Amino acid sequence: MKQIKKIGFWLLVLFLLILICLPGIWIFVSAFRPNPEILAKPANWIPDRWTLHQFTQMFSINGYVSVPAFKYLMNSVIISSVSTVIAITIGMMGGYAFARFNFKGKNKIFLSLMLARAVPGISLSLPLFILFAKLGIINTSFGVILVYVAMNVPFTIWLTDGFFRQIPKEMSEVARTDGCTRFQAFWNVELPLAGPGIGAAAIFAFLLSWNEYALASIITRTVHSKTLPIGMMDYLDEFTINWAGMCAIAVVMIIPALILTFIVQKHLVSGLTFGGVKG
Amino acid sequence: MAKVELKNLTKKYGDVVAVQNMDLTIPHNEFLVLVGPSGCGKSTTLRMIAGLEEISGGEIFIGDQKVNEKDPKDRNVSMVFQNYALYPHMTVEENLGFSLKIAKVNPDEIEAKVKDAVNILGLEDLRKRKPSQLSGGQRQRVAMGRAIVRRPDAFLFDEPLSNLDAKLRTQMRTEIKKLHQKLKTTVIYVTHDQVEAMTLADRIIIMKDGFIEQIGSPIDVFNNPVNVFVATFIGSPPMNIIECEITKSNNQIMIKLDNDILVHCPKDKMGKLADLKKVIVGIRAEDIVPVKSFSNDQKSIWFFSKAIDLAEPLGTETQIFFKLQNKEIISRMYNPRPVDVGENINFQIETNKIHFFNYETKKAL
Numbered sequence: 001m002k003q004i005k006k007i008g009f010w011l012l013v014l015f016l017l018i019l020i021c022l023p024g025i026w027i028f029v030s031a032f033r034p035n036p037e038i039l040a041k042p043a044n045w046i047p048d049r050w051t052l053h054q055f056t057q058m059f060s061i062n063g064y065v066s067v068p069a070f071k072y073l074m075n076s077v078i079i080s081s082v083s084t085v086i087a088i089t090i091g092m093m094g095g096y097a098f099a100r101f102n103f104k105g106k107n108k109i110f111l112s113l114m115l116a117r118a119v120p121g122i123s124l125s126l127p128l129f130i131l132f133a134k135l136g137i138i139n140t141s142f143g144v145i146l147v148y149v150a151m152n153v154p155f156t157i158w159l160t161d162g163f164f165r166q167i168p169k170e171m172s173e174v175a176r177t178d179g180c181t182r183f184q185a186f187w188n189v190e191l192p193l194a195g196p197g198i199g200a201a202a203i204f205a206f207l208l209s210w211n212e213y214a215l216a217s218i219i220t221r222t223v224h225s226k227t228l229p230i231g232m233m234d235y236l237d238e239f240t241i242n243w244a245g246m247c248a249i250a251v252v253m254i255i256p257a258l259i260l261t262f263i264v265q266k267h268l269v270s271g272l273t274f275g276g277v278k279g
Numbered sequence: 280m281a282k283v284e285l286k287n288l289t290k291k292y293g294d295v296v297a298v299q300n301m302d303l304t305i306p307h308n309e310f311l312v313l314v315g316p317s318g319c320g321k322s323t324t325l326r327m328i329a330g331l332e333e334i335s336g337g338e339i340f341i342g343d344q345k346v347n348e349k350d351p352k353d354r355n356v357s358m359v360f361q362n363y364a365l366y367p368h369m370t371v372e373e374n375l376g377f378s379l380k381i382a383k384v385n386p387d388e389i390e391a392k393v394k395d396a397v398n399i400l401g402l403e404d405l406r407k408r409k410p411s412q413l414s415g416g417q418r419q420r421v422a423m424g425r426a427i428v429r430r431p432d433a434f435l436f437d438e439p440l441s442n443l444d445a446k447l448r449t450q451m452r453t454e455i456k457k458l459h460q461k462l463k464t465t466v467i468y469v470t471h472d473q474v475e476a477m478t479l480a481d482r483i484i485i486m487k488d489g490f491i492e493q494i495g496s497p498i499d500v501f502n503n504p505v506n507v508f509v510a511t512f513i514g515s516p517p518m519n520i521i522e523c524e525i526t527k528s529n530n531q532i533m534i535k536l537d538n539d540i541l542v543h544c545p546k547d548k549m550g551k552l553a554d555l556k557k558v559i560v561g562i563r564a565e566d567i568v569p570v571k572s573f574s575n576d577q578k579s580i581w582f583f584s585k586a587i588d589l590a591e592p593l594g595t596e597t598q599i600f601f602k603l604q605n606k607e608i609i610s611r612m613y614n615p616r617p618v619d620v621g622e623n624i625n626f627q628i629e630t631n632k633i634h635f636f637n638y639e640t641k642k643a644l
Contacts, residue, residue, distance in 0.1 A: 168362060170362060170364035171364055173329075173331050173351075173358070173360070174358060174364040174425075175377075176331065176351040176352055177351045177354075177435075178378035178429070179352045179378045179382050179429070181352060184381060188377075188381070192368050193368060
């Protein structure tokens with residue numbers, strides 16, 4: 001009886017797992033087969049013919065460029081990395097300040113930062129578009145980076161604040177009586193201790209930027225600044241949709257995100273719970 | 280190696296006064312213990328000396344230098360915290376050498392000094408370990424080692440033993456005392472444990488509500504407490520305190536110890552008690568001596584018998600509990616014999632061992 005229960009349980013787990021992974025599997029499979037086969041009815045689960053056609057075209061390996069995926073990939077990498085570095089630097093310092101110092105209006109500022117995150121980004125898209133157009137930073141990487149930094153700073157502050165709170169304040173005090181300046185104490189003692197948490201926050205910020213679509217679709221216009229999620233729309237023509245191409249570019253997008261998530265998944269969980277449970 | 284001087288030191292948190300106008304000179308090489316209940320301002324005082332807490336008023340001198348505005352790093356004091364605060368990401372030797380590394384001392388010299396500290400504290404085998412791999416007592420030792428490698432002007436200890444179990448605490452207490460004798464440095468030590476205070480201190484400061492209640496050698500504060508607070512705080516079990524009425528009859532001043540127990544006022548206190556209606560009598564447990572029979576000297580000894588409520592045998596002594604004025608009184612019976620609850624026992628008290636305090640001001644008479 002116990003055995004049957006156990007098998008039943010694992011069958012249920014397997015079923016749910018397949019259900020969850022199905023879209024991903026479908027994207028992956030579809031990226032490697034010709035377009036007509038994707039549209040086949042009834043669905044053809046296992047491709048008859050595997051092909052790298054979409055990838056070779058995307059990265060212009062045989063001279064023909066369907067969609068400038070390499071340029072989009074570079075845009076995505078640059079925009080996500082730069083915005084993450086800036087956001088985590090500001091966020092780390094902000095989080096430290098909120099965790100360690102008492103200043104006037106501390107709670108109100110913290111609350112307003114969190115409220116800023118509650119506003120749906122897309123609702124700001126029109127003012128943002130007009131503002132950026134007037135400033136002349138529409139369709140630039142700089143513009144997108146600016147938006148992503150603004151989006152990520154409150155989040156990284158919230159996460160790192162939680163991490164710094166976990167570190168007893170005696171750590172920095174003893175470092176300071178040991179001859180450190182406040183910054184040296186931060187750099188030599190508190191930062192290494194909060195390291196995993198800050199890393200998790202950074203990767204979170206990176207993934208948010210990497211996957212962001214709504215705001216980028218407003219600000220970016222051409223190859224000059226488009227990121228991968230926006231670039232995907234290039235496969236949408238007036239009368240046809242190149243599903244295979246879309247799936248292929250989706251695979252290009254998913255793989256780095258997946259790798260990063262695997263690297264930090266342990267820290268990610270602790271990062272989120274640490275951030276949530278504040279002493 | 281220097282004296283520490285506090286002048287009119289004050290700390291306020293908003294309207295709350297944590298430390299009030301504290302004046303204190305701690306000579307070189309003294310082991311000073313600040314003791315008092317939670318919230319009395321002892322830790323705040325220590326943290327102000329270390330520079331971790333801003334001061335609201337007054338001056339602090341270490342050596343001949345005024346350090347009011349100086350950062351903790353420039354004060355050349357070392358602090359040992361209650362929770363040790365070892366750097367968890369560094370090994371024992373890195374923990375010990377950290378302050379020297381920050382001071383950019385050359386590696387050979389760091390090695391020599393770390394080795395020295397390791398030898399003093401018996402940490403030779405643990406040099407490569409991380410704090411998480413150490414027991415409580417070992418961590419405590421590393422924390423002290425980290426303080427001594429710098430050869431600071433003063434050591435500041437903030438309740439360093441309160442996270443240890445009772446046995447280890449006694450052991451480390453002895454080690455701290457030995458360490459002080461070896462290093463000959465000024466030590467300021469904060470604790471709420473009066474036993475630690477008594478055993479370690481050259482001088483004790485008893486604090487309450489931000490004020491110094493009494494300063495003196497351990498024996499001095501034990502024998503001559505200036506008020507009821509100090510009397511009950513120092514000593515274990517705490518001094519018995521009885522509020523008594525004073526009656527006068529036939530030119531005799533009598534003290535009403537209990538409803539049916541009247542005793543003579545000691546001769547030397549007559550002048551002080553003559554005009555008072557009430558007085559607080561303080562007697563240490565060991566001075567209430569159970570006796571078989573009363574002696575004849577009625578003037579310098581108080582006698583009474585009382586039925587006891589409880590007896591706690593501790594081996595070398597038995598603590599006997601009874602009530603005077605409905606307050607629990609503890610007496611110590613040395614060379615104990617079996618005692619029954621409810622048994623009437625004769626007690627005697629030598630009057631020169633009795634402390635009298637003013638009923639209103641709670642100060643010693």
